[in-house]
Amino acid sequence: MFGIGNRRKRLASHGPPRARYRAWGLAAFVLVAACTSAAPASAPLPSAEQRASAVEALPSRVCRALDPDVLRRIYQGTDPRRSGQIQLVAPEDFQAAGLSHASPFDTTQRVPLLIHAPGIVTPGVFPAPVTLADIAPTTASLLGFAGFEAPDGASLDVALRPAAERDSPRLVVTVIWDSAGMDLLNRWKEGWPRLRALAARSAWFTNAAVDASPSNTPPSHATIGTGAFPRTHGIPDEYVSVGGRIERPLHLGPRVLRVPTLGDRYDRALGNEPLLGTVGSLSAHLLMMSRGSFAPGGDRDLAVTREPKEMATGGDDSAPRWRLSEEMAPYYTMPSYVNDPALAARFRRGVLALDRADGADDGLWRDHDIASLLGGWETPARSIWQTELVEAVIEREGFGSDEVADLLFVNYKMLDSLGHSYSADGIELLDGLRAQDRELERLMSFLDAHVGAGEWAMILTADHGMARDPAVVAARQYDVSSLSRTVDEAFGEPGDPVVEQMRPTQVWLDTEALGRHGATVGDVAVFLMALTRAQVATREDVAVDRPDDPAFLAAIPTAELDRLPCLAAAVG
Numbered sequence: 011m012f013g014i015g016n017r018r019k020r021l022a023s024h025g026p027p028r029a030r031y032r033a034w035g036l037a038a039f040v041l042v043a044a045c046t047s048a049a050p051a052s053a054p055l056p057s058a059e060q061r062a063s064a065v066e067a068l069p070s071r072v073c074r075a076l077d078p079d080v081l082r083r084i085y086q087g088t089d090p091r092r093s094g095q096i097q098l099v100a101p102e103d104f105q106a107a108g109l110s111h112a113s114p115f116d117t118t119q120r121v122p123l124l125i126h127a128p129g130i131v132t133p134g135v136f137p138a139p140v141t142l143a144d145i146a147p148t149t150a151s152l153l154g155f156a157g158f159e160a161p162d163g164a165s166l167d168v169a170l171r172p173a174a175e176r177d178s179p180r181l182v183v184t185v186i187w188d189s190a191g192m193d194l195l196n197r198w199k200e201g202w203p204r205l206r207a208l209a210a211r212s213a214w215f216t217n218a219a220v221d222a223s224p225s226n227t228p229p230s231h232a233t234i235g236t237g238a239f240p241r242t243h244g245i246p247d248e249y250v251s252v253g254g255r256i257e258r259p260l261h262l263g264p265r266v267l268r269v270p271t272l273g274d275r276y277d278r279a280l281g282n283e284p285l286l287g288t289v290g291s292l293s294a295h296l297l298m299m300s301r302g303s304f305a306p307g308g309d310r311d312l313a314v315t316r317e318p319k320e321m322a323t324g325g326d327d328s329a330p331r332w333r334l335s336e337e338m339a340p341y342y343t344m345p346s347y348v349n350d351p352a353l354a355a356r357f358r359r360g361v362l363a364l365d366r367a368d369g370a371d372d373g374l375w376r377d378h379d380i381a382s383l384l385g386g387w388e389t390p391a392r393s394i395w396q397t398e399l400v401e402a403v404i405e406r407e408g409f410g411s412d413e414v415a416d417l418l419f420v421n422y423k424m425l426d427s428l429g430h431s432y433s434a435d436g437i438e439l440l441d442g443l444r445a446q447d448r449e450l451e452r453l454m455s456f457l458d459a460h461v462g463a464g465e466w467a468m469i470l471t472a473d474h475g476m477a478r479d480p481a482v483v484a485a486r487q488y489d490v491s492s493l494s495r496t497v498d499e500a501f502g503e504p505g506d507p508v509v510e511q512m513r514p515t516q517v518w519l520d521t522e523a524l525g526r527h528g529a530t531v532g533d534v535a536v537f538l539m540a541l542t543r544a545q546v547a548t549r550e551d552v553a554v555d556r557p558d559d560p561a562f563l564a565a566i567p568t569a570e571l572d573r574l575p576c577l578a579a580a581v582g
Contacts, residue, residue, distance in 0.1 A: 247513060
């Protein structure tokens with residue numbers, strides 16, 4: 011188990027370099043002796059039997075370290091063919107630097123979920139555990155569409171009136187408040203009075219979760235659209251391994267989504283007569299709608315995004331105009347009117363109001379230069395522009411205008427942008443929540459006026475939560491890039507690294523390079539679990555608390571995840 015195989019033979023024939031022997035001395039002796047402190051660099055060299063014993067001890071160590079909920083989320087979020095070879099779990103109080111929201115913990119996993127559909131749902135508070143995978147089958151129930159079966163989710167029928175007593179809406183709108191997990195909402199309770207009032211008139215699920223790790227935008231939107239977890243739909247993170255290459259999944263176009271969405275099934279079943287549309291900003295947001303014309307029998311559904319040609323990150327929506335990426339453009343259509351300057355007029359007024367909120371016309375928002383924030387795009391005013399686009403799309407395309415129910419998907423990403431800059435604890439997030447809350451009221455009033463009161467339904471949720479400020483929650487940090495170099499120094503050689511890509515929750519390894527250097531994936535996992543906080547802390551956190559504590563709760567070889575002895579109890 012855990013990649014032993016012919017490891018002893020390879021070690022004997024290749025012989026790890028001296029620096030790697032020192033690393034192995036640390037890893038093996040920490041594990042074999044079940045210690046929590048690092049052995050000195052001069053520790054005696056471990057034998058092949060001791061190294062094998064350390065690898066064999068991993069399953070029980072992982073099971074002791076991880077809560078069943080955490081292990082289940084890792085399992086459901088891992089695609090054995092596309093995820094990294096190692097799933098990495100740091101403690102909640104030892105975060106990856108950079109305000110990452112990728113984690114298996116409640117802070118980023120718990121999300122709001124409400125269904126508002128007068129005459130269709132029964133208002134109330136529902137405490138049973140639910141997940142993002144339940145949204146697609148619930149939407150199918152709202153439509154009265156029996157042609158969709160979710161691979162992993164289930165319709166939330168507990169909140170629906172009996173089928174014989176409800177009519178189908180003309181339009182179902184799925185709204186994503188990007189990054190607005192329950193931790194953020196509870197942190198700034200005064201920021202969303204309209205959402206709270208809406209929840210009181212809706213089905214409000216108080217125990218909703220992403221339920222797959224890492225909690226990131228692409229996998230969560232794919233789960234919302236397909237009713238499947240990443241293990242099934244094939245998009246486990248901002249990066250995936252496909253055809254031997256590490257790729258950003260949306261650089262492969264919609265074909266990267268392994269299973270159909272509800273939109274794919276519904277649109278085809280009705281001869282592409284329903285209108286399907288997404289108003290978001292990233293290609294990843296389209297995954298909750300459809301695969302467009304790539305899907306068999308599908309057409310080019312309406313899509314509005316804003317990615318630059320060369321994306322700096324998976325969340326880059328800084329293009330100066332609304333545009334479809336080159337990978338998505340062949341499969342969707344974006345109406346030219348979304349770039350009408352008139353649609354940005356209210357946004358510009360919103361930027362001006364933001365500037366003058368402090369009583370001075372000085373180009374500042376809470377001491378931030380608005381011009382430097384992409385002219386106000388990365389401020390609370392952004393949500394105004396997106397609502398303007400949603401209204402234009404509904405009105406001009408005719409969403410909800412006939413008896414064939416349509417599907418519209420909206421991602422408001424402003425809170426996510428603010429969170430990556432200021433954390434969930436930044437006062438800027440209170441401004442953002444208040445702005446988004448006002449836009450919710452505006453959108454609902456527009457739907458009543460243009461679709462008809464009682465003729466539309468809304469599902470509102472978040473795709474994940476947001477990172478807390480390490481200084482506020484007394485967390486320390488480690489640097490992912492530095493950790494990658496540490497692994498390469500231990501197992502690779504100059505010009506022949508073993509790490510292909512490292513993310514806060516997983517590591518992609520060049521297994522051929524590992525073999526050349528006499529090591530296995532299991533060996534790297536042992537090494538990672540033996541590292542201490544002091545060894546991987548950022549420079550800013552060099553005086554880390556409890557320096558000899560393990561840096562990571564677990565490092566799980568992905569190929570062995572299914573065979574963990576505690577998995578069955580965690581997955582249920």
